[in-house]
Amino acid sequence: MPSQNPVFIPGPTNIPDHLRAAMNMQTMDHRAPDFVKALAPVLEDLKKVFKTEDGQIITFPSTGTGGWEAAVTNTLSAGDKVLIARYGMFSHRWIDLCQRHKLDVEIIECEWGTGAPADLFAERLKADSKHEIKALLVTHNETATGVLSDIAAVRGAMDGANHPAMLYVDCVSSLASMDFRMDEWGVDLAISGSQKGFMLAAGMAIVAVSPKALAAMDSADLPRTFFDFRDMMQANAAGGYPYTPPLQLIFGMRAALDMLLEEGVENVFARHHRLAEGVRRAVAAWGLELCAKTPDLYSDSVSAIYVPEGFDSNVLTNHIYDTYDVSFGIGLGEMAGKAFRIGHLGALTDVMVLSGLATVEMGMKDLDYPIELGQGVAAAQEYFRNTAGK
């Protein structure tokens, strides 16, 4: 029997039936007036989710990684110095991408489980009196460790140092599930994708670009063709795409935006916080530790959980998959074998989260973890009961 079980990986996320239906559509001529009418309001409404008025929204048939590549190649030149802190698998992969594009990447190594080091950024930017650093690249929600970084603090560090570098933020696993404020935080390039908070299939990269970043295109000489912002903006202004648009995803995005805006983005964030807190209560009841070092770093979209000494987290996630047909996130990079992840973003309810926690408990019990069945579930139930409808 095909499984109806939800996934608990931190993206791609569960697709609500309503959005699956919205993506199930017959081919339409993308040069016809109906498509032209459909695209512009989607781009306009995406601004509300990024909380930007000045930003330009650009979409590509791609994923988040393509959004990074587009952001970098449209605004920087080979040899440009960029500053990046490495505190997880995604900040690591962003560093790799910049290095392959021959940027001069200055890396601040941070312990995994910590977030963007605003104090170290401030120090480094103050020392850069010649303003050689062109950009700071920050991962808002480090999906490998379940750490949410304080982007306002990073902006504060940049302003405090009076430094003109641009701020690039990866918000792939935070946008539309946790608060993001492009204009208020002075973000120049914000990068996201369709398959996490937007609850859609993978295949659309979404980049929000500040006027300053658009101006940087004049001198940026990294090669770009498919990902050229200007080609896309010109075509979008005429109601189209410079090549074949991902029609199903654009109509899916229309439906996803309607869902998110109807619930209200602040309510969406509150729902994510509550579900995440239920998961954290369960983790505490199991006597386990989160990778995120301190509560101010806790992510509301994913929790990375250390398994006890002597256990292998990949054995646990494999066992749960084989036995109960439910997927949880494996430990990535430095966390391989040490931690598993519960993705709790997108279309999720109390009931779904409780089923996930119950499944983790069965898996752990099967493998002789020092836990009791019901321990974590009860803690989450208690929390959900006491906060339901409030």
Ligand SMILES: *Cc1c(COP(=O)(O)O)cnc(C)c1O
């Ligand atoms: C998922 C994710 C990405 C991008 O992955 P794609 O598979 O290319 O969409 C980038 N950064 C973070 C933090 C992510 O969680």
